[in-house]
Structure formats: C-alpha cells, structure tokens
Amino acid sequence: MTVRAGARPPRLRPGDRVAVVAPSGPVAPERLDAGLDILRGWDLDPVLAPHVRTGHPELAYLAAPDECRARDLQDAWCDPEVAAVFAARGGYGAQRMVDLLDWAAVRVARPKPLVGFSDVTVVHEAFALRAGVATLHGPAVAGEVFLKDEPTRDQLRRTLFTPEDPAVTTLAPGTARTLVPGRAHGVTFGGCLALLASEAGTPDARRDAAGGLLLLEDVGEQPYAVDRALTQLLRSGTLAGVAGVVLGSWARCGPYDRIRAVLVDRLGGLGVPVVEEFGFGHGDSALTVPLGVPATLDADAGTLTFDVPPLC
Known part of the structure; x- marks a missing residue:
C-alpha cells in the first residue's frame, strides 16, 4: 500500500x-x-x-x-x-x-x-x-x-x-542534524509515535510505508517506551519500504542521548536517510509540516523540500 x-x-x-x-x-x-x-x-x-x-x-x-x-x-x-x-x-x-x-x-x-x-x-x-x-x-x-x-x-x-513562500516549501530548521546520511523522495505522513503504534490493527493502520517519508515525534515517553513503539512499527511491517525518516522533538522523554541511542538502534538499520531534531512536535517551537505532499529529504543538508506548495 x-x-x-x-x-x-x-x-x-x-x-x-x-x-x-x-x-x-x-x-x-x-x-x-x-x-x-x-x-x-x-x-x-x-x-x-x-x-x-x-x-x-x-x-x-x-x-x-x-x-x-x-x-x-x-x-x-x-x-x-x-x-x-x-x-x-x-x-x-x-x-x-x-x-x-x-x-x-x-x-x-x-x-x-x-x-x-x-x-x-x-x-x-x-x-x-x-x-x-x-x-x-x-x-x-x-x-x-x-x-x-x-x-x-x-x-x-x-x-x-x-x-x-520558500520558508514553507523548503523546511530547513537550524537545529536539524544528520542521523543517517542520504537523500530520498516520497510523500510525507506520520506524527506522534505512540499514536502511530497504537493504530496497529485498526482500520487506519498502514500495512507498509512504501514511498513514504515518515515523520516521528513524541512527548513524555521514556526511552524503553519509544523503543517499544518503534519495535511495534517494525514488527507489524508498517515501516516496510519507507523512503526516509524525519524526527522531531522528544520533549520530556528523558535525556536526549538515551533517546538518540534508541533511534539509532531501531531506525539505523532501515538503510534510508534519517534526520533528527527537525523542529516539529511538542517542543518549545514547532514547525508546521504538510502531510500527504511529495517532498525530497536531504538528511545531509537537513532540509525537506516539497514538490508543490501544500495548499493550492
């Protein structure tokens, strides 16, 4: 799918x-x-x-x-x-x-x-x-x-x-850092990790992520819970075929070095570009990120560039 x-x-x-x-x-x-x-x-x-x-x-x-x-x-x-x-x-x-x-x-x-x-x-x-x-x-x-x-x-x-506006069609937060290098093209989807994981088995559960650029962030989840949710997405096949991953904020999820270790462990083996600290979600400042719009992720440059404006 x-x-x-x-x-x-x-x-x-x-x-x-x-x-x-x-x-x-x-x-x-x-x-x-x-x-x-x-x-x-x-x-x-x-x-x-x-x-x-x-x-x-x-x-x-x-x-x-x-x-x-x-x-x-x-x-x-x-x-x-x-x-x-x-x-x-x-x-x-x-x-x-x-x-x-x-x-x-x-x-x-x-x-x-x-x-x-x-x-x-x-x-x-x-x-x-x-x-x-x-x-x-x-x-x-x-x-x-x-x-x-x-x-x-x-x-x-x-x-x-x-x-x-170029500030809308190309998102380039200064905080963004490369977790796994590379470039990928796909359609954006995702959001809060815990909710995506809890959707497994429902009518709105994705069977795979082929051609998708996945957005992930969360709040108030300890590292083991982040691990559990990512493992659920991996075991269920939800992440199969994903083109790239864009990671936002992990507010109140424990020390970020521990969260980062989980993200590397669970996502690093996908073989796709991954960028972290992209500035959306539950942080002190939050980018608006279009969902369902084709875009190119450049994990080395820390940018997400949309093929078309998100609204007509």
Missing part, C-alpha cells in the same frame, strides 16, 4: 471563516480564548464547534462524548462556509470517535486545511487513508507553543496564507 499524495486544499484568505474543534481532550478556557484572538488577528473569523467547551459528564479526560466530538468535526469539515478546521488541542480521544465519522460525506466535501498534532495524528491518518486529503501537522490553537512562540505562529500563518 504505497503512501499516496493527498488532494491539496485551497489556501486561506483574509475574512475566511474557520472552525475550531476539540476531537480529543478538554480545553482550558483561557488558552482557547487567547488562541481565538490570535486567529482574529490574522483577519480570520473563528467559530467554535458546539461541544468544544461542554466537557464529558463522566470521563474528564475527554472534551465531550464521542458522538459529539465526531459530529463537531464532521459538521465543520462538511460546512461549505468553513474554510479550515483547527484542533483546539490534542490529549486523548481521537481514536474513540474517528470511526463515528460519516466518511462518505467527508469524501464528497470540498477539502480544506486541517491543522493539529499529537493525538490528532489519528485524524491525519484517517483523512489520508479514508478521504485522500493532504493535511497540516501544526500547532493546536489552545496549545502553549502556539500561544507563546511567535516563530511557530508565523510558520503556520505563512503555510495557510502564502503556501508558495
């Missing part, structure tokens, strides 16, 4: 209405309000999905019951007046609701930018495999990095409004 490029959504324009949804965990009200103000400062018209602030009556780690979160995401995606969909945060819960979406309705709706990371990895993978849509691995509207880090906000804004 070759990793295929997705349909690229249209770019945003000033005045566009955009929806903010909470497909996973509950959202801190003050952070949400601050994130909405930032979107308004971009001359966007953000609207909250109905259940973003409601909470779950019994399971406090969910933003709302599964059916409500699924309905919010589906309605936002299918609304012709909505130009983009932003996740308010990650957390946990996307796996519980993704099968409740009406995928036939999702597929016939006009594609639009879908932005999120962390637990939203599940949504990215589902939209790629079930709807054939390119999405954006980017910061959450109510996330700390989006609220506090100007470079993070600027990169997302450029991606959404001026996707042909």
Whole structure:
C-alpha cells in the first residue's frame, strides 16, 4: 500500500471563516480564548464547534462524548462556509470517535486545511487513508507553543496564507542534524509515535510505508517506551519500504542521548536517510509540516523540500 499524495486544499484568505474543534481532550478556557484572538488577528473569523467547551459528564479526560466530538468535526469539515478546521488541542480521544465519522460525506466535501498534532495524528491518518486529503501537522490553537512562540505562529500563518513562500516549501530548521546520511523522495505522513503504534490493527493502520517519508515525534515517553513503539512499527511491517525518516522533538522523554541511542538502534538499520531534531512536535517551537505532499529529504543538508506548495 504505497503512501499516496493527498488532494491539496485551497489556501486561506483574509475574512475566511474557520472552525475550531476539540476531537480529543478538554480545553482550558483561557488558552482557547487567547488562541481565538490570535486567529482574529490574522483577519480570520473563528467559530467554535458546539461541544468544544461542554466537557464529558463522566470521563474528564475527554472534551465531550464521542458522538459529539465526531459530529463537531464532521459538521465543520462538511460546512461549505468553513474554510479550515483547527484542533483546539490534542490529549486523548481521537481514536474513540474517528470511526463515528460519516466518511462518505467527508469524501464528497470540498477539502480544506486541517491543522493539529499529537493525538490528532489519528485524524491525519484517517483523512489520508479514508478521504485522500493532504493535511497540516501544526500547532493546536489552545496549545502553549502556539500561544507563546511567535516563530511557530508565523510558520503556520505563512503555510495557510502564502503556501508558495520558500520558508514553507523548503523546511530547513537550524537545529536539524544528520542521523543517517542520504537523500530520498516520497510523500510525507506520520506524527506522534505512540499514536502511530497504537493504530496497529485498526482500520487506519498502514500495512507498509512504501514511498513514504515518515515523520516521528513524541512527548513524555521514556526511552524503553519509544523503543517499544518503534519495535511495534517494525514488527507489524508498517515501516516496510519507507523512503526516509524525519524526527522531531522528544520533549520530556528523558535525556536526549538515551533517546538518540534508541533511534539509532531501531531506525539505523532501515538503510534510508534519517534526520533528527527537525523542529516539529511538542517542543518549545514547532514547525508546521504538510502531510500527504511529495517532498525530497536531504538528511545531509537537513532540509525537506516539497514538490508543490501544500495548499493550492
């Protein structure tokens, strides 16, 4: 099952209405309000999905019951007046609701930018495999990095409004380092390692990664847990045929030299280029990285260059 490029959504324009949804965990009200103000400062018209602030009556780690979160995401995606969909945060819960979406309705709706990371990895993978849509691995509207880090906000804004900007079509974070040298071409996919590993055996599990450039990052996982997740992907065949690997942040995962040893041990034998410290994920600053778009990875130069802009 070759990793295929997705349909690229249209770019945003000033005045566009955009929806903010909470497909996973509950959202801190003050952070949400601050994130909405930032979107308004971009001359966007953000609207909250109905259940973003409601909470779950019994399971406090969910933003709302599964059916409500699924309905919010589906309605936002299918609304012709909505130009983009932003996740308010990650957390946990996307796996519980993704099968409740009406995928036939999702597929016939006009594609639009879908932005999120962390637990939203599940949504990215589902939209790629079930709807054939390119999405954006980017910061959450109510996330700390989006609220506090100007470079993070600027990169997302450029991606959404001026996707042909060289700073969007070629990602070259100064922190990037070569783990395994070489160049590779493929279609970007991936996200949070723990979520990709936990998707094994589900309808959205990839059987292989042929022709894909895999993005991996995580937060709060000790080295042995990173090893376990990578081993799951290797044993399940998910990494078979992968063209290259792009590694992001490993915040609160223990000393980085220990994490790096695991990454070398588990990924070094793939025989493909691997670049580390690429600046996306749960770090203090976070690049927006398009998913489902063909690109060239140069692990020696520390660059990821897209064949086309991520949005039309």
